[in-house]
Amino acid sequence: MIVWLNGALLPVDEACIAPSDRGFTLGDGLFETMRAEAGTVLRRDRHLARLRSGAAVLGIPVPLDDAGLAGALTAVLTANDLAQAPAAVLRLELTRGPAPGGLAPPAEPSPTLLVTTRAAPAAAPAPVRLVTARGTRRNEHSPLSRIKHLGYGDMILAHREASGSGADDAIVLNTAGHVAETTISNVFLEVDGAWVTPPVTDGALPGTRRAALLDAGVAAEATVTLAMLARARRAVLSNANGLRPVASIDGRCLSLEEVPAPWR
Structure with a gap:
């Protein structure tokens, strides 16, 4: 694998990140996972906008403009012979960079920017079996x-x-x-004949594919209670890699009827 690290294309075993990098020591950073098809990064502008929004929340400077970030994505696809692949997955990671110990961020950070890629699985994902997590909750107030x-x-x-x-x-x-949401996806549920998805104010990540589906009018935002979850006839998970039907929730089987064309 060839990776893009701070402006250089390197074999993965030659790419070095400082042990004092705050992404490693404190999780002080963010990332974007993107899908590319034949070299075109799907919903790239939405991803880069979300990256910049997240960087603003954390107060991390983004070292490149959007053209530079797009160039890094293209470069790593090309270097790994994936520019013409039917599908590839990209991960762009931004951290505050190396710093002394403690929580206080450095006055002049040197951010770390890393881009990696891999081929996407050729086969469509199988329907997923879900359970409701009991041991942890998502803090929608954070x-x-x-x-x-x-x-x-x-x-x-x-x-x-x-x-x-x-x-x-x-x-x-x-x-x-x-x-x-689920651990890696936004959730869309057909409840009482209408498709709904939890709003961001309820802790749903503002997914890029989620936003595209809402823009297409295939679903509406609504608070999803456990009673609604129990009534759902169908469910679909969405993330940057695509859509995945839900086979069951907490052991209850759901319909696997295909979603209509606008979802595609």
């Missing part, structure tokens, strides 16, 4: 719930809980007991 923050500890715990129960992923509730 500004970090609205950005792709590196601190994924709660989601890791929820995913472990799902795996331990034989499921593929977990639905994570917010502090009020309403549905927020």
Whole structure:
């Protein structure tokens, strides 16, 4: 693998990040996961806008303009012979960079910017089995719930809980007991004949594909209670890599009827 690190293309085993980098020591950073098809990064402008919004929340300067970031994405695809691939996955990671110990950020940070890529799986993902996580909640009141923050500890715990129960992923509730999202995806549910998805104010990450689906009018934002979750006829998960149908929630089977064309 060839990676792009702070302006240079390097073999992955030659790419070095300082042990004092705050992304490593404190999770002080954010990331974007993107899908490229034949070299075109899908919803690239939405991803870069969300990156800048998250960087503003954390107070981390973005070292490149959008043209520079787009060039880095293209460069790493080309270097890994994925510029013409049917599908590839990109990850762009930004941290505050190296710093002395302690929580106080350096007055003049030297951000670390890393871009990696890999081929996307050729086969369509199988329908997912979900359980509702009981051991952790999503804090919808935190500004970090609205950005792709590196601190994924709660989601890791929820995913472990799902795996331990034989499921593929977990639905994570917010502090009020309403549905927020799964550990890696936004949730769309067909309830009482209408498609809904939790609002950002309930802890849903403002996903780029989620935004595109809302713009297309296929669903509306609404607080999703446990009672609504229990009534859902169908469910679909969305993230940058695509859509995935839900086979079951907490052991209850859902319809796998294909979603209509506007979803595609």
